[in-house]
Amino acid sequence: MTLQIIASLRDIAPDAWDALVPEGQPFLRHAFLSALEDSGSVGPGSGWSSEHLVLMRDGQCRAALPAYRKWHSFGEYVFDQGWADACQRAGIDYYPKLLAAVPFSPVAGPRLLAAAETDGLTLLQAIPDYLSGEALSGAHLNFTDAALDRSVRTQPGWLERLGCQFHWHNxxxxxxxxxxxxxxxxxxxxxxxxxxxxxxxxxxxxxxxxxxxxxxxxxxxxxxxxxxxxxxxxxxxxxxxxxxxxxxxxxxxxxxxxxxxxxxxxxxxxxxxxxxxxxxxxxxxxxxxxxxxxxxxxxxxxxxxxxxxxQRFDAGAQGEHKLIRGFEPVLTRSWHYLRHPGLRAAVSAFLEQERAGVRAYAEEAKTALPYRQV
The missing domain is CATH 3.40.630.30 (Gcn5-related N-acetyltransferase (GNAT))
Structure with missing residues (x-):
């Protein structure tokens, strides 16, 4: 197994990439991500530099992490600007960082694409050493799915963050x-x-x-x-x-x-x-x-x-006005690996309190739903 960095999706065949993408995930398809790159929506001058991590074996792509080197925190919808501000005051470099997410789209789904679960786990385990070698402050996996949540929980050093969105169910x-x-x-x-x-x-x-x-x-x-x-x-x-x-x-x-x-x-x-x-x-x-x-x-x-x-309508992030129109609260997750031990400890303590608050908010939000009581 070798870890390669793909700076442009032009460097990998669409079929090879899409073979790793689960059905029903338009935001992860080669066509969507390459359109972002080729249109200049991400790339030079945007603060988003494509840095897709790909695990190769015998010339075949076995796993991929669609990712970006970031020099700011705009367009992510998981807000860590407060962490960056604290680092600046303490003289710690927060940028650049590595972000695995769909640019400008707060949509939950797979972030680690793999032909087999073991391949995905191998790539996940390679991230901390990659961060160290590239002098990146940390890695952030935003809006993950349940499968990746289970895998990340088995790995040391990752911090869980909760969010809340509102989805309508048919x-x-x-x-x-x-x-x-x-x-x-x-x-x-x-x-x-x-x-x-x-x-x-x-x-x-x-x-x-x-x-x-x-x-x-x-x-x-x-x-x-x-x-x-x-x-x-x-x-x-x-x-x-x-x-x-x-x-x-x-x-x-x-x-x-x-x-x-x-x-x-x-x-x-x-x-x-x-x-x-x-x-x-x-x-x-x-x-x-x-x-x-x-x-x-x-x-x-x-x-x-x-x-x-x-069966489901995801109309975007935030918006409590969706509740009275039948959109129900749904918890979202992201995972954060921060290399600086002091920052990691401080963020860990903050996230423990924030998780409790988000869960309480989601439960309270259900009381605003317009459905008849049965």
């Missing part, structure tokens, strides 16, 4: 009205009123697959996406070319819903489909309309999931 609903019937009367009326307010503004919706979206429409999608950052005086993470490359490389996973008023597009939501799940990723509008965000980002996705028989 419990065999026949249609949106069937879902509404599962809610308390007050919440059911509130959702119906929100949808009526949007329809009353003359706004209609149309869904597109990736192969159906024209370049002019991608211009509109990107303008909407970028505007969500520009109104906050921030630069968008993704480049315009990313959307075109992704549509070229994996169109079957893409779903875009356009909101139209008087024949003019006014808003959009961009999603990916994988396995039994719909992943809402980006949204934006070029004018303000009452309740349009809730309809475009939540109710349209729920309608689509029901119609397509999808």
């Amino acid at each position: 419990r065999g609903y026949r249609d949106f009205q069937d879902f509404l019937d599962s809610l308390s009367s007050r919440k059911r009326k509130q959702m119906r009123k929100e949808r009526e307010q949007v329809a009353g503004q003359g706004i209609e919706f149309q869904w597109f697959g990736g192969e159906q979206v024209s370049e002019a429409q991608w211009d509109f999608v990107y303008a909407c996406y970028a505007n969500t950052y520009l109104v906050r005086r921030r630069s968008p993470y993704l480049t315009r070319n990313f959307f075109s490359l992704l549509a070229e490389r994996m169109p079957s996973a893409i779903r875009v819903v356009m909101a139209r008023q008087s024949g003019r597009d006014v808003a959009m939501a961009f999603s990916l489909v994988g396995g039994d799940s719909l992943y809402g990723r980006y949204w934006g509008c070029l004018a303000e309309f009452d309740r349009l965000h809730f309809e475009t980002c939540f109710y349209q996705g729920m309608d689509f999931a029901i119609a397509q028989g999808l």
